[in-house]
Every structure is written in structure tokens, then in C-alpha cells.
Amino acid sequence: MDDQTSVILSRYPRGHRDCLIPILQDIQEEYGYLSESSVIEVARYLGLPSSKIFGLATFYNQFRFEPRGRFHIRLCHGTSCHVTAASEIIKELGKKLRIGPGEISRDGMFSLELVACMGACHLAPLMQVNDNYHTRLDPAGIRDIIDSYIEGEE
Amino acid sequence: MSLNTHIPVDKEYLVNNVLLNESADLPADVEKLLKLVRREKVKYPVIFVGTGSCGLISGAGETLIEINKYLSDRDLRADVVETGCTGYCSMEPVIEVQLPGKTRVSFKNVTSEKLPFVLDGMFNSMVPVEHVLGQYKSPSLELWKDVPFIGELSFFSMQYRNLMKNWGRINPLSIEEYIATGGYRSYIKTIRNYTHEEVCDIVEKSGLQGRGGGGFLTGKKWKVAHTVMADQRYLLCNADESDPGGFANRAMIESDPHRLLEGVIIAAYAIGTSKAYIYIRNDYRNAIERLEKAVDRARDYGLLGHDVYGSGFNIDVIIRKGPGAFVCGEETAMISSIEGKRGMPRPKPPYPAVSGLFGKPTVVNNVETLSNIPAIFENGPDWFMSLGNETSPGTKMLVLSGKVNNQGIIEVPMGTSVKDLIFGAGGGIPGKKSFRAVQIGGPSGGFITADNIDIPYDFDSLASEGVYMGSGVMVVLDQDCCIIDTVKYFMDFIQKESCGKCIPCREGTRRMLEVYENITKRPVDENGHTTLERFKGVMQLESLASVIKDTSLCGLGQKAPNPVISSLKYFRSEYEEHIFDRKCSAGVCKELRLFYIDVEKCTGCTACAPKCPESAIIGTKHHPFFIVEEKCTGCGICYDVCKFSAILVK
Amino acid sequence: MIVRIEVNNKIIKARKGETIMSALRSAGIMIPSICSMKDFTPTGACRMCVVEVEGRQGLVPSCSQPVSEWMKIKTHSPRVVKSRKTIVELLLSNHPDDCLYCERNGNCELQTLAEELNVRERRIMGKKNKYKLDHSSPSIVRDPAKCILCGRCVRVCEERLSVFAIDFVNRGNRTIIGTAFNKDLNFSSCINCGQCIMVCPTGALFEKDSLPEIEDALNNPEKTVVVQYAPSVGVTLAEEFGIKPGKDIGGLVIAALRKIGFDRIFDTSFAADIAVVEMAHELLSLKGKKDRMPLISGSCPAWVKFAEQWYPDLLPAVSSCKSPQQMLGAILKSGYPGISGTDAGSIFSVAVAPCTAKKFEAQREEMTKKGLSDIDAVLTTRELAKLIKLYGIDMSQIEPEVADEPYGMRSSAGKLFGASGGMAEAIIRSLPYAAGAKEPSRIKYQELRGGRGRKEAEIRIGKTTYRFAVAGGMSNAVNLIEDIRAGNCEYDFVEIMACAGGCVNGGGQPIGADDNAIRARMKALHGIDEKETIRVAHKNPRISELYDNFLGSPLSGKCKSLLHTSYSERKVLL
Ligand SMILES: Cc1cc2nc3c(=O)[nH]c(=O)nc-3n(C[C@H](O)[C@H](O)[C@H](O)COP(=O)(O)O)c2cc1C
Numbered sequence A: 001m002d003d004q005t006s007v008i009l010s011r012y013p014r015g016h017r018d019c020l021i022p023i024l025q026d027i028q029e030e031y032g033y034l035s036e037s038s039v040i041e042v043a044r045y046l047g048l049p050s051s052k053i054f055g056l057a058t059f060y061n062q063f064r065f066e067p068r069g070r071f072h073i074r075l076c077h078g079t080s081c082h083v084t085a086a087s088e089i090i091k092e093l094g095k096k097l098r099i100g101p102g103e104i105s106r107d108g109m110f111s112l113e114l115v116a117c118m119g120a121c122h123l124a125p126l127m128q129v130n131d132n133y134h135t136r137l138d139p140a141g142i143r144d145i146i147d148s149y150i151e152g153e154e
Numbered sequence B: 001m002s003l004n005t006h007i008p009v010d011k012e013y014l015v016n017n018v019l020l021n022e023s024a025d026l027p028a029d030v031e032k033l034l035k036l037v038r039r040e041k042v043k044y045p046v047i048f049v050g051t052g053s054c055g056l057i058s059g060a061g062e063t064l065i066e067i068n069k070y071l072s073d074r075d076l077r078a079d080v081v082e083t084g085c086t087g088y089c090s091m092e093p094v095i096e097v098q099l100p101g102k103t104r105v106s107f108k109n110v111t112s113e114k115l116p117f118v119l120d121g122m123f124n125s126m127v128p129v130e131h132v133l134g135q136y137k138s139p140s141l142e143l144w145k146d147v148p149f150i151g152e153l154s155f156f157s158m159q160y161r162n163l164m165k166n167w168g169r170i171n172p173l174s175i176e177e178y179i180a181t182g183g184y185r186s187y188i189k190t191i192r193n194y195t196h197e198e199v200c201d202i203v204e205k206s207g208l209q210g211r212g213g214g215g216f217l218t219g220k221k222w223k224v225a226h227t228v229m230a231d232q233r234y235l236l237c238n239a240d241e242s243d244p245g246g247f248a249n250r251a252m253i254e255s256d257p258h259r260l261l262e263g264v265i266i267a268a269y270a271i272g273t274s275k276a277y278i279y280i281r282n283d284y285r286n287a288i289e290r291l292e293k294a295v296d297r298a299r300d301y302g303l304l305g306h307d308v309y310g311s312g313f314n315i316d317v318i319i320r321k322g323p324g325a326f327v328c329g330e331e332t333a334m335i336s337s338i339e340g341k342r343g344m345p346r347p348k349p350p351y352p353a354v355s356g357l358f359g360k361p362t363v364v365n366n367v368e369t370l371s372n373i374p375a376i377f378e379n380g381p382d383w384f385m386s387l388g389n390e391t392s393p394g395t396k397m398l399v400l401s402g403k404v405n406n407q408g409i410i411e412v413p414m415g416t417s418v419k420d421l422i423f424g425a426g427g428g429i430p431g432k433k434s435f436r437a438v439q440i441g442g443p444s445g446g447f448i449t450a451d452n453i454d455i456p457y458d459f460d461s462l463a464s465e466g467v468y469m470g471s472g473v474m475v476v477l478d479q480d481c482c483i484i485d486t487v488k489y490f491m492d493f494i495q496k497e498s499c500g501k502c503i504p505c506r507e508g509t510r511r512m513l514e515v516y517e518n519i520t521k522r523p524v525d526e527n528g529h530t531t532l533e534r535f536k537g538v539m540q541l542e543s544l545a546s547v548i549k550d551t552s553l554c555g556l557g558q559k560a561p562n563p564v565i566s567s568l569k570y571f572r573s574e575y576e577e578h579i580f581d582r583k584c585s586a587g588v589c590k591e592l593r594l595f596y597i598d599v600e601k602c603t604g605c606t607a608c609a610p611k612c613p614e615s616a617i618i619g620t621k622h623h624p625f626f627i628v629e630e631k632c633t634g635c636g637i638c639y640d641v642c643k644f645s646a647i648l649v650k
Numbered sequence C: 001m002i003v004r005i006e007v008n009n010k011i012i013k014a015r016k017g018e019t020i021m022s023a024l025r026s027a028g029i030m031i032p033s034i035c036s037m038k039d040f041t042p043t044g045a046c047r048m049c050v051v052e053v054e055g056r057q058g059l060v061p062s063c064s065q066p067v068s069e070w071m072k073i074k075t076h077s078p079r080v081v082k083s084r085k086t087i088v089e090l091l092l093s094n095h096p097d098d099c100l101y102c103e104r105n106g107n108c109e110l111q112t113l114a115e116e117l118n119v120r121e122r123r124i125m126g127k128k129n130k131y132k133l134d135h136s137s138p139s140i141v142r143d144p145a146k147c148i149l150c151g152r153c154v155r156v157c158e159e160r161l162s163v164f165a166i167d168f169v170n171r172g173n174r175t176i177i178g179t180a181f182n183k184d185l186n187f188s189s190c191i192n193c194g195q196c197i198m199v200c201p202t203g204a205l206f207e208k209d210s211l212p213e214i215e216d217a218l219n220n221p222e223k224t225v226v227v228q229y230a231p232s233v234g235v236t237l238a239e240e241f242g243i244k245p246g247k248d249i250g251g252l253v254i255a256a257l258r259k260i261g262f263d264r265i266f267d268t269s270f271a272a273d274i275a276v277v278e279m280a281h282e283l284l285s286l287k288g289k290k291d292r293m294p295l296i297s298g299s300c301p302a303w304v305k306f307a308e309q310w311y312p313d314l315l316p317a318v319s320s321c322k323s324p325q326q327m328l329g330a331i332l333k334s335g336y337p338g339i340s341g342t343d344a345g346s347i348f349s350v351a352v353a354p355c356t357a358k359k360f361e362a363q364r365e366e367m368t369k370k371g372l373s374d375i376d377a378v379l380t381t382r383e384l385a386k387l388i389k390l391y392g393i394d395m396s397q398i399e400p401e402v403a404d405e406p407y408g409m410r411s412s413a414g415k416l417f418g419a420s421g422g423m424a425e426a427i428i429r430s431l432p433y434a435a436g437a438k439e440p441s442r443i444k445y446q447e448l449r450g451g452r453g454r455k456e457a458e459i460r461i462g463k464t465t466y467r468f469a470v471a472g473g474m475s476n477a478v479n480l481i482e483d484i485r486a487g488n489c490e491y492d493f494v495e496i497m498a499c500a501g502g503c504v505n506g507g508g509q510p511i512g513a514d515d516n517a518i519r520a521r522m523k524a525l526h527g528i529d530e531k532e533t534i535r536v537a538h539k540n541p542r543i544s545e546l547y548d549n550f551l552g553s554p555l556s557g558k559c560k561s562l563l564h565t566s567y568s569e570r571k572v573l574l
């Protein structure tokens, strides 16, 4: 049994289905995603079939079954960001990184997630790369931002 | 986030002299102390930094670091206090400075680079006017000369800040500051003096309607739940707020979490439960953190827990993080989610007030609804009733965004005209552009145009125009915005967020989206979407919209067609333009643009052809090139490439 | 309490608390529905059942809305009909236009709805979801493209079977019915019972097709194709030919099989008689052993898989007897070649079963000896009907025939295996004989019959009392097992059938049967028993001959090697 998962589980009472989401959130916080083995462990702990856990996790935007990229991009696609041409940014990112929303680049460096409103509409369109925000994006500048991360890693 | 350092009172003192003191006026010595807590007088300079999410994204974090550096570099003594925000998003990062004896001054857009300049000025008693937002009024403090009053700025002047009265002013993590502004006294008074029924009555009498969108009388809803016999009941606070563009609930929690918490607790008391959940969108990291700390503080103060101050009332507040699904804002979906299931709504009846969470009577209330409660008990239901208009009492928080000068959150009395909101508080449309429409209520709302912009913002008036208030989001659209594209955006959002349970919503919303995709797409293949088909699609929209509205299980599907219906009503010509002329005059639907090369101007420089992703440009060097219309997708790359302005849009 | 409601301007009476739909049904008004199922709480998912209720803004789902006094309802107003029709059109807009090639062509609820609502135009068009077929399971094929997400399969698998093999996966229009981690069905906890097929309104779920291999075998002159048919097939097949449930056409089944060209036709009920004898002796041999669980039947392969997955510790208590189908299969490839002069390798052994799990059972490793499977192919009742139609046999014109010897004669005890409680009743009848008695104490055990989920009976032999319990339907079985484990009850023999009501309600039976149909099927079996002269397995003369000539005594070494097996824990994603 994975240590960290069992530590997380031990914080919750056994067999309580209503703890499922908090448990999955904690596990994802720890590992960045939900692995098959951790789901099985949770299933055992809560006495729930793994199909139910999988069904639940695939319902919500938050849960993922693959690790994130080393740089996780959260691009806002709320209304304000849309009217300020966020979709162009999505296209540009797609071209540059060759990934679409919900995907991870082949080298595992970038993953892209679309989020509803990040609540800074006056800075639209904007995106978050790990902990950094990039605001008032324009399609032309996207490549440079991405390049700066690639260079930063090299 | 750091806690305040200089609070001159302790817990025991506040509890015994303030919270448990039920007289209307507190003794003078107590008042005096509270004044210090409220910083009506300060001994040292205090620098306030708004560190709500909005501020942080704008760079308040860096500003904060810079402030501390500034102070330590110069060995200056000053308190640095983190606050929530004032709601004036376009001005973030906002910092405020209060010097002993002087009024508090607010500065706008203080990024870390600008910070030294601002502080240099202030510490030399010279207000750097170019950064000033305004100063606060105070009878006892010396005013700054030539500094406008913040309350007189257009953004603030028509606001009535009851819910937001502490925003940006107090440290949201300091329960002491909240108590010093009168907080938690209503709660203690309520549980000591009123029965559950009386509490419900008072709220019903105030006329408070749910702010989550439905507008149902809050007091009435509580009564139903309270009347149903049960061994356990639940109160759920709906902080899922997933409307794209809506963040007033989040800012409420980040700026004044104890106000919400007090409302939650009073509501829990009213329905007779000992367990309340706050279901908050997981993305709201900052708000969650503040809320968790607020709960801890309230517990520490004995305001949560067993037998609160001998009243016999037990209360526990549990925070649940919503893992991301718009539909979980719907109450039955939220209940499923808390139970550890897929957040799919279920049919009503049974209504949650009768059988909700774990099958027990459950009340679901919005953050804003509950945040209104403490003031209703502080000032009385009649006071609340006197705010707003006849059909909708009270105030409403709104988010102004899009093409409007002042973006941010405002609180206005219900019934303020939409025009005043946009051109008054909003400060109009930027860049001399013209107003086209305002979209109210997000994906379940509709449009207000220049023709009916005078209508009052309240439940009934909006409804009469087919607009659903929703969470209070207002996205202003100017001439550069395409209505069709905006509705397409909402349909895309909705079909992604539909839970998939019921057929009309699951299958219908995507079909509606496809109609929009078709009419904003270039008819590359004549068989694919001919004008007739594009037209048929739009005809179908109306009939689909009415079925989806009529038959969907939950509010998401029932309201999904609203933007469609509303835009068809006011913007038919725009549809026609897209369908028949294949044109988007706002230039947003890029694929509709037809490019051609002006033979007169083209020098045959060949620059454009290799750049065209569709290989749609052909020609021989030194001779005019031309664009193969069927191949061109209207991306516009060639347009940008041509140095001779030879490429034109039809 | 009675309330009055106004339906289409006429006043009708309804019971307080009942749903609009149920009130309308009683009044003779049919409301189309997709997602609702009898005895399940309504989910309100499909919206097909909407009606107009005066004073309500939108339309109201009649399956979940209770009636209230003076409710004014319109069931077929233009608004309602348009909505229902649009809903069907919306479904069709994301549905393959595959009716002609579809398993459920002619027996599909979606097709029927489209027909009833007069959908005559592809009005709504758009992109369709594309999915791959899941062929992985030996029993069940899933075609997600045809799934309309009514959720009936999920609920049956969960609430009736307690298996939870499948659930909704993803959200919105990307939703599918899937297993944990979207694995293929055969990696899941599915027990192959096929109950999901029975409730699926469309061709999204169906049994793995075995017709081609059987046709090949029939056309192969080198092969001797033998077929056996299960006890319940005779009382259900008629429904596939439009006859109402409860008609026994066992003789016609034999005649049809013969006309199709099967070389030998045997009766699985004969093997059920053997199973009774073996289990009765097994039971006697175990009685009195301390601290053991009751002997639990192992004839239902779905239950066996369930036990392998969730109750591996119970496996020692599960009878080592193979199911009758497998017993006969084993004999057909061991004893039969000797008496018939055929080579075991050239025998192609087919079983007609009411059950999809039997397809799985037939290919289990435990059911193979020296590289030869006991059974080569399993046909469900539905597939048999297809085969009959394919071979152009007119069931209304043929005459009943009898099965071939030596495995064609049965007692009616063996026949009872087709209904829940039947196996227990057959064993309880035989137990005194196994213990040496000459006459039974009692033949009919009404208490073991009927559709109840849990039944009990007991018999005294000498000073010893044997207590029998029966669970029909997997979730009832789980309750029973948990009760036994908790020490709330004590039994000597427990019969478990995964399907509620037993094999008459199996996952391979004609689709569309309601409770009444299941009862009629049971009654037909019991009717056969009433008319039979040999009603105890031990009294079947062919059984005695088989023991005398081939098997030796019950539980002999030969029996053990041919008719018995053992199971072990199975690791799947639970
Ligand atoms: C799709 C959908 C999303 C909703 N989202 C929210 C939300 O984010 N916040 C909220 O308070 N209410 C939301 N609601 C409304 C709630 O279902 C519910 O009516 C509300 O929380 C009741 O609180 P109130 O009476 O205080 O308004 C949503 C409703 C629907 C149908």
C-alpha cells in the first residue's frame, strides 16, 4: 500500500461515501492525478465499487488520470476572456504546443486546461502557468511566453 | 497571509463586553477600544494591500513583497495589513495608506514598480496624485488636500454598500475587526432571544429573495424545512459560483468571510440544524483558505461548536470543495455531489426542503443571500424592505465586465436602471466605441439593448424582458462584439457543462451549438451548409429552444436557450447577415471573412503565398496573385503579411 | 386515499401519492417512457413522459410527479407531442442509422417510439459520437453508439445484481456507460448475467453471437453436432414467435432443432437430474461437519463468478457440482462416444440456455478436459429463435417430438431447475432417497416457489432436519449471505440464482417480459411438473442406468473427475 495514500485515507472515517470527493481531492493534491492503484485503494477503504469512483471522477473537471505537465497552463475561457479573443489564444497554444485542452505535450512539459472565469476579467484574456499569471494576452505574444518557459528549463 | 499585529483587545474582552452585551449602545470605554480595532485612529502608519484573487492576479503579491522590502530597507515602522478588495477590479492592485491623524487614501494600479514612488510621496506627506484613487471621509481625521473622496468616484457614488461595507477596509482574517464593526452580535442576540420560527418570520418579513438566481423568498424556504419533521436537517451554502464571469461570491468570502459565516450560522439556527455545509468551488483557493481560517477563528471564539454561549444551540460548519462542474450549483446536483456521487440533478419533488442531503430536509442558499442576514438582524427587516424597490427589496451585488470602463463588483439598490449601472458606475464604454448590448445572467440570461436599457435591475423587470438575473454577471458588449459569437460561446459552455442526464439538454444544446457553428463558418463545401440549410438551422433553433426549455430536468437545461431566444428577439438582422450575407460586421467570426487581392495593388512580391496555411494563394512572381475562394478559410494571415495592402476584405 | 384529477378534460380518480404516469396507466392512457422502470425510483432522465400540467411553467415528467387533487393534465396536447417527438429526433440525431443491421431491429423501444411519434424526416442533424464496439466479454457485446443513456442497465447491475460493473462515465454529451477506467467488460466485475441486456431499450447491449460457429458446425460433415436445451427454454421460446408468455412448447423445440439439422438432441433437464443426485449426496456427506457454511449451489455461473470475486472465502462452501449443462457436456465427450461410436474430437456440443453467463461458463478452463471443452457453443433462447427463423421453420406447422436417448428422458424435478427454488425443491424431494428411503415425504414445496427474493423450506429425515434457503436475484443473495455470516440464520443448503425468479428470467430469454410474464413462465414449469409421473430425480430410470453403466455411484471417482470441479479466487477490478 502506498504510504501517502494511506495517510490520507486515515484522516477519513472508513466506509463514508460522502468523504469520497475530499479524499480524491487530497490524493490529487499529493500526486497531481488519480492513479488506478490509488482509486482501488480508495474503493476498498470506502467499500465502494471502483466503477462508481471512476464514474464520479470523470464527471468533474478537477480530476485527472494522467500526471500534469511540468508546466500546467490554465487558460481562462470565461465570457470576458472570450470576448477578448481567448479562442485565438487557444488556437495559438495548440499550434505552438501541439496539444488541445485537457492534453499533455508529448515530452510531458506542458499540459493545458481551460477554466471558466478566473475572476480577473479586467485583465482578460489571461492564463496561469503553474503559479504565474500572464494577463492581457495577445495571440502574437503567446509563443514568446511559452518559449520563456522552455528556455527557463534548459 | 499574516494576521494583524496590533489588535488592542483579547478574546475574553470582546466576548464579554461586546458579543454578550445585548444593549444597543456599548459603554464608551468599550466603544473607544473598538475604534482602535477599526483603525479609526492609528498610532503608526498602516499600509493596506488588497490581496483578493483579483488583486493577486494583477500583481498585489509582488507589491506586498515590495512594501515589506521598502519598510525594512528604510527601517520604517508601519503596519502592513492585507485586506480583501474594494471591488474595483480595473484599479488593482489597490493599496491604501493611513497615516496617524490623517484620513485613509486609496491608490490604484500600484504594481511593485510603482510602489516606492507612492510610498515615497506618502511618507513625505505628499500625495502622489497620479496614483490616487481617493480618500475616505472621516469626521475626526484630517483630510488630504486636493484628493477626491473615494465615495464620489462614479464607480462608488451610486453604490449602497451594505454587504460590501467591510470590503477592502478590514482584515478579513481578523475576527476581532469583524466584531468591532458590529459582527456576530446579531447572531448571539438571535439565538438568545428568538425562536426558530421568529427568525424565519423576520427574514420573510424583510422580503429577502434568494440571490442565487431563483429569487425565492428565503424566509419561506426556511420555514418549509423547519416544519418538516426530521431528526436532522442541513443548511448548504452555495458558493459554487461557476457562471463564467461571476466572482462576487468569491470576493465576498475573500473580503469579509465572517459576514457569510454569521449568515450561515443564523440560517442554520433558523431551520433548526446543527450542521451546515459550505460548498465552494475548488478553484477558489484563496477564498477557501480564508474561509477555513474564519471557521477556525469562529470556533476559537466559541461561536461554533457545542452549546454556543449556553444557548443550547450546537453548530458545526463544514467546508466542501466543489470539484468543478457548473451544474453542481443546482441544488439537487450539489446534494448528490456532497453525498459523494456524480453531480446529476434529480427530479423535484421531492424538494430538498423536504428530502435533501442524505434524505433530510435541506435548505440551499446562496452566499449573497446568507451574507445579507446579519444586517437584517442588526437593522431590522423594515430597514431591508426599505432598500431596493417594491418587487425586489435590498441591494444586489453585480459584476461589471466586458467592454466597460470600470470593471469590478458593485453593490446597488435593486431597481437601479441598467443604464445607470453601465454608464454611471461602469463609466461607459471605453475608446469611443458604441454600446451594443449588455448580457445579463451569463449562460442562462439574455441581452438588454440600447432600446430597453432604461429598465430597472430587479427580478421582475428583468424577467419581463426574458432575462434571468442569475448570479448578477453583466458583460457589456460594444460594436466590436458579435452577438452570434457570444451566444455561440454560451452554447459551447452549456453543452460542455450539461450533466448529460436528460436528453433535451444533452443532445439539444449541442445541436444548437452546431447551428451557430454552421452560420459562423464559411460555406467551404456548398453541400455542407448552403444558405438554405443555414437558414433552416436557425428556424430550428426556435423550436429546439422551446422544447429544451419545456422539458429539461433542471435549471441548466431549462434556461440554456435563454441567450438564444433573447438574441433572436433583438438581433435578427445580425442572424440574417451571418446567414445570407455570410458576413460578420463586427469581424469576430473570422471564418466568414472573404479575402481577395486587388490586382492594381499587388506587386507579385510572393510574400503571402507561402504563409497561407491552406495554400489558397496562387500566382507567378511579378504578376498579381489571387486567392482561391473555395480554399481560403479566412484566417487573415495573408492580410497581415502583405506590405502593399493589396489584400482586402470583401 | 382517492384524489380526482382532470385528464384531457375528463375527471379520473387516482390514488394519493401515485405518480401521474401510474394514474394515467390505470385510466388506459399510455405515456411513452424510456428511463423509468417498475420498482425503481424514477430518475427523470429521459423526459419522454412529459405532460402538461395547468399552472406549471414547463412540462412535467409524469413518471416522477405525484398527482394532487384537481390537477389538470393534458397528455397529448400539441406542445406535449411536439416535445416528445423532438426528444426522439434528438436521440436519432446522435444515433447510427443502423436499424436494418441491428440486433434489436423490430424489437427496439427507440424504433417503436420513432414510429409511434411519426418521425418521418431527418429533421435534426449533426455530428454523431463515434465509439468502438466492446467485444471483449464472452457473453455480452456493448455498442455505445446505440446507447441512449437511459441508465437502466446501470441501475439493474447495481440495484438488482449488486455487481456495479458499469456506471455513467464522463459528462454531458460525452457521457457513456463504461466500466472502471473504461476497461473492456471482461476485465470488469461483470458476472455476465445479461440482465442489463434485458432492460436495454436499444441495441446497445446484446449477447455475443454464436450463430456463425454453429452454422459452420452444422454444415461440416465431419462433425457430429449434438445439442442440449435447458429446462426453461421450452416455456419461453414461444414468446419469440408472438405467443403470450407461459406456453410450453418443449416438444416443438426438439422438433425444430431436429429440422435444423442437429444430429442428436438431448435434454439438459436429464443432467439436472444427475446434478440433483450428486448434490443430494454431497449434502448428506457434509451434514454434521462442524463450523461449515451451508452447501451453496454452483449451477448458476453468474453467481459462481460473483463468489470468486467477492466471496472467495465462501468458495469451499460452494457445491463442487458443475452445472447440469456442463455435466451433460462432460458426459457427451466422455461416456457418449463409447456408446455412440463417435470420436470425442468430432463431437460439436451445443447448449441452448436461457443465459448469457453460460457462454462464459462454457469457456472456463475448469470446463475443459484434455483440450476438449465440455461444451463448444452456447445459444441463448433468443438466438435459438433466430436460428429457427434462419432455417425457415414454421413453428405453427410442426409437431412436437421427443429428445434422443439415452439423455433425453428426465424427471420433472430436473425441469424445475428453470425457476428460482426449483433446484432446492428437486433436491429436497431427492434427499430422502439419497438417505436410503423408498418414498418421498412430500413432493410439492410451494414455499420454495414464486417470485419472492428469499424463500425457505425444511425437511426432516430421521432425527435430522435439513433447512433449505433460496435466493433469487443477486442482491437478495447478498443479503442472505450476509445474514448467514452474521449468524442470523442457519441453513444446510442454499440455492442461489443470479437472476430474480431464476433462469426463466435469464439474460438470454425473450426481451420485454414483465413480472406477469415471469410468473407465467414459472407456472408453465410447475404445470409440467404437475402432469409428470416421474417427479423425483432418483426415479429417472436413465439416471440409474447411467450410474450403473458408466459413472458408478454418486460422488464416485469418475463422477468427481467428470461432474465436479472447484473454483478459486478471481482478481478483477472491483
Ligand atoms: C445550472 C445551475 C447553476 C446554478 N449555480 C448557482 C451558483 O453558482 N450559486 C448559487 O448560489 N446558485 C446557483 N444556482 C441556483 C441554485 O440551484 C439555488 O437555487 C440557489 O442556490 C438557492 O439559493 P438562494 O435561494 O439563496 O438563491 C444554480 C442553478 C442552476 C440550475
Ligand code: SF4
Pocket: B327, B344, B345, B497, B498, B499, B500, B501, B502, B503, B505, B506, B552, B553, B554, B555, B556, B557, B558
Ligand atoms: S437539464 Fe442538463 S444539466 Fe440539467 S439534468 Fe438535464 S442534462 Fe443535466
Ligand code: SF4
Pocket: B595, B611, B612, B613, B614, B615, B616, B617, B627, B631, B632, B633, B634, B635, B636, B637, B638, B639
Ligand atoms: S485568409 Fe488565410 S486561408 Fe485565406 S488566403 Fe489568406 S492566408 Fe490563406
Ligand code: SF4
Pocket: B597, B601, B602, B603, B604, B605, B606, B607, B608, B609, B624, B625, B641, B642, B643, B644, B645, B646, B647
Ligand atoms: S503579399 Fe501582397 S503584394 Fe505580395 S503577392 Fe501577396 S498580395 Fe501581392
Ligand code: SF4
Pocket: C095, C096, C097, C098, C099, C100, C102, C103, C104, C105, C106, C108, C109, C110, C111, C146, C202, C203, C204
Ligand atoms: S437500436 Fe433501435 S433504433 Fe438503433 S439501430 Fe438498433 S433498432 Fe434501430
Ligand code: SF4
Pocket: C100
Ligand atoms: S422499412 Fe423502409 S428503410 Fe427499412 S428496409 Fe423497408 S424500405 Fe428500407
Ligand code: SF4
Pocket: C140, C153, C156, C157, C161, C163, C164, C165, C166, C189, C190, C191, C192, C193, C194, C195, C196, C197
Ligand atoms: S451482465 Fe450482469 S453483471 Fe454484467 S454488466 Fe450486465 S447486469 Fe452487470
Ligand code: SF4
Pocket: C146, C147, C148, C149, C150, C151, C152, C153, C154, C177, C196, C199, C200, C201, C202, C204, C205
Ligand atoms: S446501454 Fe442500454 S440500458 Fe444501458 S443506458 Fe444505454 S440504452 Fe440504456
Ligand code: SF4
Pocket: C192, C193, C299, C300, C301, C302, C303, C354, C355, C356, C357, C358, C497, C498, C499, C502, C503, C504, C505, C506, C507, C508
Ligand atoms: S439464474 Fe440462470 S439464467 Fe440467470 S445467470 Fe444464473 S444460470 Fe443464467
Ligand code: FES
Pocket: A076, A077, A078, A079, A080, A081, A082, A116, A117, A118, A119, A120, A121, A122, A124, A125, A126, B244, B245
Ligand atoms: S472571463 Fe477570464 S477572468 Fe473572467
Ligand code: FES
Pocket: A119, B052, B054, B055, B084, B085, B086, B087, B088, B089, B090, B092, B247, B251, B408, B409
Ligand atoms: S477587485 Fe475584487 S474582485 Fe476585482
Ligand code: FES
Pocket: C032, C033, C034, C035, C036, C042, C043, C044, C045, C046, C047, C048, C049, C050, C061, C062, C063, C064
Ligand atoms: S420516463 Fe419519465 S423522465 Fe424518463
